[in-house]
Amino acid sequence: MLDTEPQIIENYVKTGQVQIVFWPVLNHGNPSTFSTLTAECVAQQSTDLFWVVHERLFENLSELWSADREYYVNLAVEVGADQATFEACYDGPAGLEQILELDAIRRERGVYSQPIFDANGEVFGGYQQFDFYVELFDLLSEQ
């Protein structure tokens, strides 16, 4: 999605045709949990910053397997989050409860792997080329 997402944003999100919703899936233990918790705690300060840290996390995917608390605190500060506020969220229960709740909801919806996409009820898996989305969005627009 990282390669195709900028094209979708430029051609469909900016024009008001598509809204993108990121739904976290925690399928890889602590690395998934803490990376998602980082995004959650940054987003609690600014939903704009969520998308900045979202991109940074995907760009640095290989580092996340061994990332520790210090790594995530530094990342949060780099993208512009307040350190003290972030650490309070990261170390507290509320942020963790939120992402665990979202994770539970996706299981209830039958989503067990990732990435899975749902476009107005049309569910498909795997990363697709931009042309696929062009056809899909054209089809959904006609409905």
Add this chain to the structure above:
Amino acid sequence: MFHYLFRAVLHYNTAVMKRSGLLITILILFIVGCQAETAVTDPTTSPPTATTAVITTDPTEPPAPEEPTAVPTEPVATVESVVEEGGVVEETAVATEAAPTEIVLQTGRTEEGAYYLGDPNAPIRLIDYADFL
């Protein structure tokens, strides 16, 4: 005799050294003076600053439907110049098409707590179920 010859050579070398030293000093002063004239100081410039995209933010509560922020633009008028016979220049205003309206990206949080990008009223909602790993 050798003693006198030695003193003569010593006296001669000293004179040469004094003259050379003087020449060297003059040369150094000349070079420094030239560099002082040609030195150019660059004006101090402020370091580049990072820019971030500015996008509007919705409150974290379930957002009320709202129109995306639009920036309408006025039609741009251009001037065409026509040189007629006899060198007379006639200028006419020609209205061109308006630049496309810029949509500012919205961000926010859904009722369940997931984060979104784009118009909440968009006809298509694309949910991306994904792990950062």
